[in-house]
Amino acid sequence: MRRILLGVGGGIAAYKACELTRLLVKAGDAVQVVMTEAATRFVAPLTFQALSGREVALDLWRPQATGGMDHIDLARAADAFVVAPATADLLARAAQGRGDDLLANLLLARGALPTLLAPAMNRAMWANAAVQRNVALLRGDGVRIAGPGSGEQACGEVGDGRLLEPEQLLAELDALLAPQVLRGRRVLLTAGPTWEPWDEVRYLGNRSSGKMGWALARAAWERGAEVVMVAGPSALEPPHGARVVAVQTARQMRDAVLAELQRAAVDLFVAAAAVADWRPAQVVAGKLKKRAGEAAPALALELNPDILAEVAARADAPYCVGFAAEADDLHAQAQAKRLRKGVPLLVGNIGAQAFGSDDNVCVLVDADGVRALPRAPKLQLARQIIDEAATRLPERRP
Numbered sequence: 001m002r003r004i005l006l007g008v009g010g011g012i013a014a015y016k017a018c019e020l021t022r023l024l025v026k027a028g029d030a031v032q033v034v035m036t037e038a039a040t041r042f043v044a045p046l047t048f049q050a051l052s053g054r055e056v057a058l059d060l061w062r063p064q065a066t067g068g069m070d071h072i073d074l075a076r077a078a079d080a081f082v083v084a085p086a087t088a089d090l091l092a093r094a095a096q097g098r099g100d101d102l103l104a105n106l107l108l109a110r111g112a113l114p115t116l117l118a119p120a121m122n123r124a125m126w127a128n129a130a131v132q133r134n135v136a137l138l139r140g141d142g143v144r145i146a147g148p149g150s151g152e153q154a155c156g157e158v159g160d161g162r163l164l165e166p167e168q169l170l171a172e173l174d175a176l177l178a179p180q181v182l183r184g185r186r187v188l189l190t191a192g193p194t195w196e197p198w199d200e201v202r203y204l205g206n207r208s209s210g211k212m213g214w215a216l217a218r219a220a221w222e223r224g225a226e227v228v229m230v231a232g233p234s235a236l237e238p239p240h241g242a243r244v245v246a247v248q249t250a251r252q253m254r255d256a257v258l259a260e261l262q263r264a265a266v267d268l269f270v271a272a273a274a275v276a277d278w279r280p281a282q283v284v285a286g287k288l289k290k291r292a293g294e295a296a297p298a299l300a301l302e303l304n305p306d307i308l309a310e311v312a313a314r315a316d317a318p319y320c321v322g323f324a325a326e327a328d329d330l331h332a333q334a335q336a337k338r339l340r341k342g343v344p345l346l347v348g349n350i351g352a353q354a355f356g357s358d359d360n361v362c363v364l365v366d367a368d369g370v371r372a373l374p375r376a377p378k379l380q381l382a383r384q385i386i387d388e389a390a391t392r393l394p395e396r397r398p
Ligand SMILES: Cc1cc2nc3c(=O)[nH]c(=O)nc-3n(C[C@H](O)[C@H](O)[C@H](O)COP(=O)(O)O)c2cc1C
Pocket: 008, 009, 010, 011, 012, 013, 036, 037, 038, 039, 086, 087, 088, 089, 090, 120, 121, 122, 125
């Protein structure tokens, strides 16, 4: 269980901190909320109290606090400090080391507590030189700044300054606490299915949801990597922090992967996409029509490129991790596929159990043999796989 100190500043986006509290509690975290006086004008403390199951800390001068020391003790008792939303005013006070209310005082007393500030304000306020100066100072002091996002604002303007969404803030918190074993590394992934067109409306596809690839992108980003994900069609929201290159077919996926390898050196390539082995040999223009009395149309197939094998065979190949979705005899099939593709590490799973579900069972196969990863949520498995790959990366190329 992680103990999270959640500071809430006085901005419109304070309502999103309610949802963040709910997500944290759902994830099993213990949440202690601290609000500024201004924050209580936007959301009643009772809302946070009900969501966190704890009394909200509001007052620097609370005599009933143990030893009267809330302004220090609450930071001592936490594993991480998140301030969302962080107002322009809070950023200024934190940058200057002021202690004029309970939240500012806790920021002063945070010591080595991992700390994340999520700014939220009108775009002109965010662009203000003083705000940018304060953000730079805070970064220099070792504080992680999350966001802000861009888009429509409560004031009616459009631009930078939106508080990140609660799910994104949760990802930022996970990143704050993750070992930064991939800092300075570039990770390229493929994810999701491919769609191979037959005519204008029909395609050959597969049941891959993209969940495992998305989880791997998140795990790599949490660990400090720059992440590019070449992704087939999926209903999932883009993973926070990763750059997504959207494709449909295996050939588009191959071209996008090669373009990324060309653009800059890649340290780790993870081929998690369920790439179609074959595509219709002919793409029919328009829509194939069903006509009474006519036989069903024939569908001839053609082999698709093998993206993983092609990347692994390059002279400048990054460290490659493959995926195998098998139907049976997982250990032998996965080991055979690893050798066939020429990759050092391969993750095997049973396709029918893996596709679409939130959790999975995997085996890690390398030259030394097979290691089982017991059933777990895909994000947890992804973290194990990325950590395993990270320990095997060669020294960074000059
Ligand atoms: C309606 C309204 C909305 C506000 N929204 C924001 C905001 O989104 N971000 C921000 O930095 N300040 C915002 N402010 C200004 C802050 O509330 C003000 O600077 C306050 O002193 C911040 O106090 P705090 O930093 O102690 O929470 C808003 C003010 C009002 C009246």
